[in-house]
Amino acid sequence: MKKNKTLLILLGVLIVLLAAYFALKAWNRQQAEKDEESDAVVVTQIDPAEIKAISYDIGDGERGFEKRDGTWIYTPDADFPLDQSVPETIAEDMGQLKADRELVDGDELADYGLEEPDYTVTLTEADGTVTEIKFGNTVDDYYYVSLDDSGTVYTVPSSAADNLSQSLNDMAQFDDYPSIGSGNLKKVVITSGETSIVYDSENEEQSEDISAIAGGLGTVALSEAADYSVADADRGNYGLDNASRTTVEVTYTEDNEDKTMTLYIGGEDGDGSRYVMIDDSRIVYLISDEICGNILNED
Numbered sequence: 001m002k003k004n005k006t007l008l009i010l011l012g013v014l015i016v017l018l019a020a021y022f023a024l025k026a027w028n029r030q031q032a033e034k035d036e037e038s039d040a041v042v043v044t045q046i047d048p049a050e051i052k053a054i055s056y057d058i059g060d061g062e063r064g065f066e067k068r069d070g071t072w073i074y075t076p077d078a079d080f081p082l083d084q085s086v087p088e089t090i091a092e093d094m095g096q097l098k099a100d101r102e103l104v105d106g107d108e109l110a111d112y113g114l115e116e117p118d119y120t121v122t123l124t125e126a127d128g129t130v131t132e133i134k135f136g137n138t139v140d141d142y143y144y145v146s147l148d149d150s151g152t153v154y155t156v157p158s159s160a161a162d163n164l165s166q167s168l169n170d171m172a173q174f175d176d177y178p179s180i181g182s183g184n185l186k187k188v189v190i191t192s193g194e195t196s197i198v199y200d201s202e203n204e205e206q207s208e209d210i211s212a213i214a215g216g217l218g219t220v221a222l223s224e225a226a227d228y229s230v231a232d233a234d235r236g237n238y239g240l241d242n243a244s245r246t247t248v249e250v251t252y253t254e255d256n257e258d259k260t261m262t263l264y265i266g267g268e269d270g271d272g273s274r275y276v277m278i279d280d281s282r283i284v285y286l287i288s289d290e291i292c293g294n295i296l297n298e299d
Contacts, residue, residue, distance in 0.1 A: 065090075081172050120133070213297050
């Protein structure tokens with residue numbers, strides 16, 4: 001009994017020591033992070049919430065965002081389905097830009113690629129204040145950067161500009177797509193012109209058909225767009241007007257509830273894909289011919 005009591009005491013001491021060790025380790029890590037932050041040179045110190053407009057040119061045309069009624073829009077096309085995290089992240093990165101160092105008694109701006117910078121990011125605040133951040137040449141893992149017309153040159157990590165190089169596809173907020181397989185697919189109605197074909201999971205004679213269609217529906221990925229906001233008058237360009245498209249009405253179960261989804265399959269893009277729309281979305285997606293063929297149960 002005495003031996004067990006001694007073991008319990010030793011175990012308790014060990015637990016206390018371990019807790020103290022991990023607490024000290026966490027404190028040391030926090031202090032190291034604070035030291036790193038205190039060593040950083042401040043380039044911009046703008047509250048991201050006060051930034052109402054962002055524009056920049058990365059060599060393939062100017063891009064811009066504006067905040068309207070609390071929502072960011074893509075300036076060249078207000079109907080573009082913009083992922084809100086994109087401008088929010090850029091506003092945070094550019095508004096709170098930190099440098100590794102400030103160059104003292106440096107060379108001319110041209111020597112750093114700052115007379116004709118690779119990127120020029122313009123931030124406009126709610127009060128009208130405009131700030132220009134110019135990105136010049138790269139050296140190792142750093143960019144040379146200058147602010148407005150100050151002439152001061154900084155070196156900032158190249159990762160600071162990562163979010164500026166995103167493509168439109170990267171910036172789009174695509175539609176959600178459900179998880180569908182042979183286990184939860186109940187019914188599919190495929191209509192082309194005046195002809196409709198019904199596939200029902202309760203029809204044993206159609207089990208292979210349902211399995212093939214489920215295989216197609218289950219591999220759809222809404223990740224590439226041909227048009228981010230198609231006008232009704234332009235749907236015919238993709239074979240997605242009412243007269244040309246094939247309509248696929250899908251009934252499936254999710255969380256023990258019956259749900260429906262409609263896919264519209266249009267023409268081919270000439271590069272191995274077909275144009276597809278979902279429900280009432282205005283985005284035209286590209287889905288491979290093979291997947292579309294499985295969905296339509298084509299031989």
